[in-house]
Amino acid sequence: MGLITGLLGLPLAPVRGTVKVAEVVLEQAEREFYDPDVIRRQLQEVDDALADGRISKEEAERLEDELVQRLMEGRRLRDEREGR
Template sequence: MGLFSGLLGLPLAPLRGVVWVGEQLRDQAHAQLYDPVAVRRQIDQVERAYERGEITEAERDEQQELLLARLTGSGGPADG
């Protein structure tokens, strides 16, 4: 029965490959998005942008709150 089920499953092989690639991309994006080192780097970038006058204090505070929420796992789009 292995040969028969293998032949029937053959048309689904490309779909399984696409699903696997999608899962790998999701896992990598999640790791980068929630990596504490990367989030800390982004917080530092926001602070430097504020110091250079590129963003306002309110913009800095808002961006830092979003980054801290991502870092602590509270709030944000991924919580849904």
């Protein structure tokens, strides 16, 4: 980067920094959202809630479907990143 480019781009440095932080936060949030261990734990919580009578069978099926979708989407995203 040349001196002129550096000086002209200086006012944008805070914006670039904010964008980078936002990208890192999003990446971490996605990693946690699609984490297979987290999803398995949540599936177990749904099973426990159903067994305890805290949720209905229909609600348990809906939650399980959502969690399985997240698991599959997470695998798809991971495969895309790894070039599979």
